[in-house]
Amino acid sequence: MKRMLLFALPLVLLAACGCSHKTYIPQAPDYKDTTMWFTADDDADGTGADIFYVVSTWEEDWQHEGTVCHYADVWNAEHRANMAKEISRVAAYMAPGNRFYAPYYRHMTIDGWVTGDEELIQSRTRLSMEDVCEAFDTFIAQRDNSRPLVIAGFSQGGMAVVELLKHISDETYSRLAAAYVMGYKLTPSDTLCAHIRPAKGETDTGVAICYNTVKDVKYVQPVIAASCCAINPVNWHTDATPAILHDTITVTLDPTAHVLVVSGYSGSEYAPYRDFINVGDIHSCEPWLYSACIRQNIEKRIASFKGLE
Secondary structure: OHHHHHHHHHHHHHHHOOOOOOOOOOOOOOOOOHHHEEEEEOOOOOOOOEEEEEOOOOOOOEEEOOEEEOEOOOOOHHHHHHHHHHHHHHHHHHOOOOEEEEEOOOOEOHHHHHOOOHHHHHHHHHHHHHHHHHHHHHHHHHOOOOOOEEEEEEOHHHHHHHHHHHHOOHHHHOOEEEEEEEOOOOOOOHHHOOOOOEOOOOOOOOEEEEEOEEOOHHHOOHHHHOOOOOOOOOOOOOOOOOEEEOOOEEEEEEOOOOEEEEEOOOOOOOOOEOOOEOOOEOHHHHHHHOHHHHHHHHHHHHHHHHHHO
């Protein structure tokens, strides 16, 4: 009965706010239920870090009994399986030597992003970000706070990383080795938060690593990548010093647009989607193209953090 009441409440709120179209809000997650988590423990000797990862967008708008839904349903096994496709691949390079945690959450569907409407996106993702914050609080309540902490996310998950940095306590922030905002932006207002300090190099700690990849700066997608800062995850420079990746790919940070411009790489494995992403930007590559660099960097920042203790 309690879950039914939690489920019914958002529908009542929608009616009360005078919205002209009813939408279906899926049942809220219960983060005390292990079904709501993807976890991996590869830290047998207890010397690694805790990694909290937030998945990107996997669902399109769908119908529940004739009513449109703008969110993933965490109680839907298919939706969880979709999220797990990404999470498991990220865990393959982030989890070794660490304890890895990733919650399933009611992420906003891609249809919201495609509008390009910042106000609508902020409104719809409020529910999604609340889920992530609740999951994080549940995670923090049971974790050993003496361990280093790494937070990471891709795309909508990158947005969640930014919101988590605003949400966390000073005590939790004091344990942060690094936060990886992959395929999302940091805005000037974000950096006003004391917990959001853009990375300046390869081993600074308590910092946010932010990057977005394009073939040319004209392809920057504002609702995702209009960032005020960035760092090159290949050479860890914040200037235009080019870096060579996999022998043939040149990655150069544009210090004005704050995006990575790549040459020697087409990104053809990522098909354009609804004329929104992968149309000159290479949004879908962010967790994968630089995965070896990110894995090594996580190790270095954890070591740097421990060296500061």
